[in-house]
Amino acid sequence: MADMTGPNLSELSSRARDIFRLVVEGYIANGQPVGSKTLAGHGGINLSPASIRSVLQELQDAGLLAAPHTSAGRMPTEVGLRLFVDGIMQVAEPSAAERLQIERGLALGGTIEQALAAASSALSELSAGAGVVMVPHREVRLAQISFVPLAPRRALVVLVGEDGGIENRVIELAEPVLPQALEQAANYLTARLVGRTLAEAATGIASEIAGGRSALDTASADLVRRGLAVWSSDAAQRPVLVVRGQANLLDDAAVHDIERVRHLLEELESVEAIARVLDAAREAQATRIFIGSENRLLSLSGSAVIAAPWRDGEGRVVGVVGVIGPTRLNYARVVPMVDFTAQSLSKLIGQDGFSRT
Incomplete structure (x- = not known):
């Protein structure tokens, strides 16, 4: 910094x-x-x-x-x-029209990704910057896991969450496996994952298998390892951000500062870079403001980020919503809009307002 x-x-x-x-x-x-x-x-x-x-x-x-x-x-x-x-800045509450525009998009329902896109679009339109929303980490607590044979060397891994959500992934197997191995691997994982997230249980499971304490045969142990690996890989490859409104950054003033805008647009193309900026706001109790070189990733573009965390029904931070743009963002107006959007997302996810597809 x-x-x-x-x-x-x-x-x-x-x-x-x-x-x-x-x-x-x-x-x-x-x-x-x-x-x-x-x-x-x-x-x-x-x-x-x-x-x-x-x-x-x-x-x-x-x-x-x-x-x-x-x-x-x-x-x-x-x-x-x-x-x-x-x-010095005097922050005002969002106007009724601004609150309505944000709430209208979120009220359309649908998947969580659609709600995040609506929130990002509303922020970009209201702020004259780019709206950015970090997709929440889908740390679902599990109720059951099963393996379904598809072919001699392919199986379907089915995860059932405590919230009723079901997600599937296909895994490739090194050798053909018998139905008994699939059942043994499923029973083993269900016993250790129920009520926990994959992240909470994965390290202990891997250690148990590596230490020979799992009582699994070779085929079942391989199934468990591959099942955990495909879910870990999948989570790492999920899109991290929903970004809307990049065109807002190319306003009349940008003509005199085109190099800065070019760097900013490049940063927006780098999902990991912007995600790291937003991640710095995850532990904040309120809206955070990052200005230019205060954050290394924004120093080249001389930009600003206004971001706030949003939470699930149990108060855990699951994502970050914000606006990125030039340092001449209207902070007094944008800060309360970002804060209101974060509160609205928290309320919606707390009410289980998303579909499971």
Whole structure:
């Protein structure tokens, strides 16, 4: 993480704080640096352009503002944005129309993936950024496992969850196996997996087999190993993110910052990279904000991520929802929308509002 140390808000004079706030809000509103003439025309600033320029220089010297070469105006640095977000920004509740748009998409029902896509689309439309939702880890607690023969060297593994969900996977076998071996492997796994997740039981099962303590014959032991392996591999290969609204990142302001946008779009193509950013918000109690080089993966694009965890009916974190975009995201507006979406997803999954297909 980059060093984001800057002055405390208490170190700024009242007029410096007011001018700093107006610069940040102006930059967030239109993506352009804010000049002294614009600030002088603001009704709440009773200073001459010369005095305002002096304050702007002080804020620049403090590392809170920067002056692009192509403009006489100022824009906030990442340090300045962090100070604004933590100390000045006034967060408002989402409007009734915004809440309705988010809830309408989630209320359509369907699979969990469809609900996540709806949440991501709503956030992208409302935020002018890209909506991103981390697909939850499907840590189902198991009730039963069985093996069904398909061919001499192929079998179907059937998992039945405590929630009634059923999932199937086909495994390839090294040698033909008898029905007795399939039954023995199924009974062995069911006895050790019932009421637990695969992740909770897999290590102990592998250790028991490796140590010769399983009382399984060679064929049944191979079935167990292959059954666990195919589920572990499948979980690792599942899509991690649902992303919507990349086109929002190519707005008018992006024309002047095309290299940054190119890096951002590349990051969005790298599922693992963005997933690592979102994963940093999994343990947060509330919405997290990552600005530019505060996170190594966002440093090249100079982007920002606003993310919040969402939970299942037992309060366990199962995923993260958020918005990614330029650092001039409207934080005051987007933060409560992300928080509301996370709460809505938690409520929906807690009510078992998803189908099993």
